[in-house]
Amino acid sequence: MITSRIIELWNTSGNELGGKVTMPADLHPAPGQYLLARREGAMDPLPVPLFPAGLARSAMTVVPPLPDSWRVGDTLTLRGPFGKGFHLPRPARRVLLADFGTRPQYLAPLIERALAQNADLALFALQPPPGLPAAVELIPPEALPDSASWADYLAISLPLAQATDVRRLLRLPPGRRLPAGQVLVETDMPCGSSGECGVCALHTRRGWKLCCRDGPVFDLHLIEVV
Numbered sequence: 573m574i575t576s577r578i579i580e581l582w583n584t585s586g587n588e589l590g591g592k593v594t595m596p597a598d599l600h601p602a603p604g605q606y607l608l609a610r611r612e613g614a615m616d617p618l619p620v621p622l623f624p625a626g627l628a629r630s631a632m633t634v635v636p637p638l639p640d641s642w643r644v645g646d647t648l649t650l651r652g653p654f655g656k657g658f659h660l661p662r663p664a665r666r667v668l669l670a671d672f673g674t675r676p677q678y679l680a681p682l683i684e685r686a687l688a689q690n691a692d693l694a695l696f697a698l699q700p701p702p703g704l705p706a707a708v709e710l711i712p713p714e715a716l717p718d719s720a721s722w723a724d725y726l727a728i729s730l731p732l733a734q735a736t737d738v739r740r741l742l743r744l745p746p747g748r749r750l751p752a753g754q755v756l757v758e759t760d761m762p763c764g765s766s767g768e769c770g771v772c773a774l775h776t777r778r779g780w781k782l783c784c785r786d787g788p789v790f791d792l793h794l795i796e797v798v
């Protein structure tokens with residue numbers, strides 16, 4: 573069990589609560605992994621999954637939304653990290669990030685990592701996050717097919733309901749090979765990694781998987797694409 577504290581809260585442009593929590597210096601959740609948080613003294617029935625929206629050092633910005641009842645200074649108990657995260661290959665030099673949900677923050681820690689290894693970086697997002705480094709090229713939807721062919725690593729985030737739609741979302745013509753990459757599947761996780769409720773179940777080429785335990789990041793070629 574890890575003790576943490578909420579050190580910053582803000583309203584995002586989507587009017588959700590974003591925030592930053594303290595993090596032990598030796599705890600480094602990978603992009604796409606998550607911690608389960610409980611607010612000390614609260615009777616909340618379910619833990620809240622906290623995904624990194626930046627690389628954790630002594631504090632971690634988390635993917636919104638946070639519960640409206642959370643306040644700066646509140647103490648949290650954290651468990652984790654859980655799940656499988658993104659793994660940006662060291663040799664990757666042309667990286668495409670594509671968010672088809674509403675939370676490009678899931679992909680944000682990969683921006684720092686990709687720039688640190690001198691990769692060229694393109695981003696597609698329906699709602700681009702503020703404060704992007706100038707080195708990140710924002711691309712329009714019509715550039716997706718060519719960018720997918722250009723990239724030597726592709727990271728996607730999308731809602732569970734669209735998990736089979738990768739080809740359509742990338743606008744890939746029939747027959748064009750899917751590039752190498754990984755997909756973060758956004759879903760509710762009510763039982764938080766215990767694998768009991770099945771709400772986060774995803775059918776893959778290797779049968780049913782649970783996003784909370786086997787994901788939420790999956791190899792792109794494991795995702796069933798229609």
Ligand code: FES
Pocket residue numbers: 760761762763764765766767768769770771772773782783784785
């Ligand atoms: S959250 Fe319940 S099985 Fe995954």
